[in-house]
Amino acid sequence: MTGTLTIAGLGPGDDAMVTPEVTAALAAATDIVGYGPYVARVAPREGLTLHPSDNRVELQRASAALRLASDGRHVVVVSSGDPGVFAMASAVFEALEEKSQWQALSIRVLPGVTAMLAAAARAGAPLGHDFCAINLSDNLKPWTVIEKRLRLAAEADFAIAMYNPRSASRPEGFARALQILNEAGCGERLAIFARAVSTPEERIETVSLRDARPEMADMRTLVIVGNSSTRRVGRFVYAPRQVR
């Protein structure tokens, strides 16, 4: 098998945040596989086949990509942000478990600027101290796990980056998350709502958690709740390096 599979992160949206190694991988590809809006970020050219697919078919998409690579194609699976953070890399490795002969393929993962880093940079430095990242989508885990992790993250005084805060299928999850964090004593912490960072629709809004409303987030929003020391300086929000 001489095909290759590359799992690449396109960053948050602006091509100025796509790493040169990802750009090179896209230029060398014969096939691009991914969720439609991400595949649409790759310019069509002769010799390149685009394979856009719907959301929520990650495992089928991963298997299709591996099949193409085992047919000798040079396949790039694209994710927004970083492919290893709540994105396609885990799905590809899951698919890899199903067919051991695929494990002989040349596979590599190319990191990218994940949404929380882009959002944090726009806001200032809210991830400058210890933090965690939690995917609020309950497609793949029960809500009880999400709830437990939010409570422990609050107790640990981590800054908390929340991915996929509001799914279309379960919009009430994010309201519950805000309630849990308020109950855990985080009401005075700063909450940053960063929408569509680095795109023309970018919007950054910072409020006290107690004033945060569920409808401030949608599926293109990344929410960062600061730790108990996170504060404003001028137009920025940052986590001091020191805690006592």
Add this chain to the structure above:
Amino acid sequence: MTGTLTIAGLGPGDDAMVTPEVTAALAAATDIVGYGPYVARVAPREGLTLHPSDNRVELQRASAALRLASDGRHVVVVSSGDPGVFAMASAVFEALEEKSQWQALSIRVLPGVTAMLAAAARAGAPLGHDFCAINLSDNLKPWTVIEKRLRLAAEADFAIAMYNPRSASRPEGFARALQILNEAGCGERLAIFARAVSTPEERIETVSLRDARPEMADMRTLVIVGNSSTRRVGRFVYAPRQVR
């Protein structure tokens, strides 16, 4: 004041992981400020002054950069990885609190590929599910805080990325961290030791946490402890997307 201050992330080491917007900022700079080894990654050219400084002088370095910018210079403060993750961005905002006239400066943060994303990509996808990042350096926080966060992170079943695992000044901290995680029942979890990712000295090693030894890490190592479901497939290590 027409000077500018840009806080930029150079990624883990390989120029192929430096984003185009960071490359453009470096090309437009009159002054580069940072820790010596990071400043050394920027090629000298006419009209560019390099200001390398020692480790552990972050606040003085940040003030010096702000002073240069307020003198009308175009200053780039460089960090490895992402400047907002245990790096220079927080120090700049701290310095900004000291002199309110600096707050009128044009300041921006350009994200980068932080060490844990580069390490995770090389290993597979160990950050494919909820995770946290903890700086093990106790220069700026007491060890009791680190210990509490490690215990809560284990209880939350987060994958745990540990930055600065072994400082020269306090090498015993990492041994204690491993002991805490073992006591918390994480002995069977996979631990990835990723050293100098994307440089010629890169080395990736994966063992069970119970077999991890403190001397497997140094200051150029990023350690990722998987969650309880993290497993191997072929030569890769990944976190399945689903938990029950």
